[in-house]
Amino acid sequence: MTSAALTSSSDTDWPRLLLGTLIGAVLGLLLLGVVVAAWWLGVARHDLQRLTASQGLEARLEQAAGPAAFGLTPVYVYDPDGAGRDWVAQTAPLWEAHGHEVRAIPVGADEALETDLARLAHRWAEPPRRPLILWRDGEDLVLCRCDSPRARTQARQALEASSSDAEPALTAPASPPSARRPPLPPTPKYPTLGPPPKTEASAPPPPAAAAPAPRATPTPRLPGDPAPATSAPAARATPPASAPAPRRERPPRRTDPPEARRDADSLFF
Numbered sequence: 001m002t003s004a005a006l007t008s009s010s011d012t013d014w015p016r017l018l019l020g021t022l023i024g025a026v027l028g029l030l031l032l033g034v035v036v037a038a039w040w041l042g043v044a045r046h047d048l049q050r051l052t053a054s055q056g057l058e059a060r061l062e063q064a065a066g067p068a069a070f071g072l073t074p075v076y077v078y079d080p081d082g083a084g085r086d087w088v089a090q091t092a093p094l095w096e097a098h099g100h101e102v103r104a105i106p107v108g109a110d111e112a113l114e115t116d117l118a119r120l121a122h123r124w125a126e127p128p129r130r131p132l133i134l135w136r137d138g139e140d141l142v143l144c145r146c147d148s149p150r151a152r153t154q155a156r157q158a159l160e161a162s163s164s165d166a167e168p169a170l171t172a173p174a175s176p177p178s179a180r181r182p183p184l185p186p187t188p189k190y191p192t193l194g195p196p197p198k199t200e201a202s203a204p205p206p207p208a209a210a211a212p213a214p215r216a217t218p219t220p221r222l223p224g225d226p227a228p229a230t231s232a233p234a235a236r237a238t239p240p241a242s243a244p245a246p247r248r249e250r251p252p253r254r255t256d257p258p259e260a261r262r263d264a265d266s267l268f269f
Helices: 002-042 055-065 085-097 111-121 149-166 258-268
Strands: 049-051 073-078 100-104 132-137 140-145
Touching: 055 073, 055 100, 055 111, 055 132, 085 100, 085 149, 111 132, 132 149, 140 149
Parallel strands: 073 100
Antiparallel strands: 049 140, 073 132, 132 140
């Protein structure tokens, strides 16, 4: 009886387990779908799209809109219904300041080109999103479906970044070379206690020796000429000053009394 009760209870639990598993899987898929939809609507659908092997499309864009000015990168705008006319008019001067020129694609100029652009405006099952903005970035053609503020912000940032990479960096004017300082005198290997010695000015060169005056030759003397005056003899040299005579020393004065002096004299004789 006990085994029969267990068998009946297990048979009734299996459907419940399968139903719970199925409900959990469905809820998980729904949650995953909500996350993917939120990511797509919030981020992915506004991202820029790169078109590879687009040389033919770019050539037709240039033929329809005309070439850009020299030195500027063309930015092609396709807006047949005028949804972004005001935004393009406000943003065009900013792009031109960064080296880009806005080139509008006229409606009805090229039917094949308009067919390709209409196909690019659709992405999956979405309705067409305009305006379309296309520009060259490296080897690819970048497409922006600029129908939202997020997409327009990404397009503006990408254009500014491409212009900063393409334009040469503006270098500051080279400063004039600084005057070279005169070489400093060599410093001693070991520090000195006193102040450094002063540099002595070089002595001026000695004056040039004066050339000797030419010696006058004596005039020949003829008979009857008066005798030439002779120069007075040179004054005698003053005798050298005589040395002072040596000073005679006086005998010491005797201070003994006369009686003692007389006794001494008598004793001597």
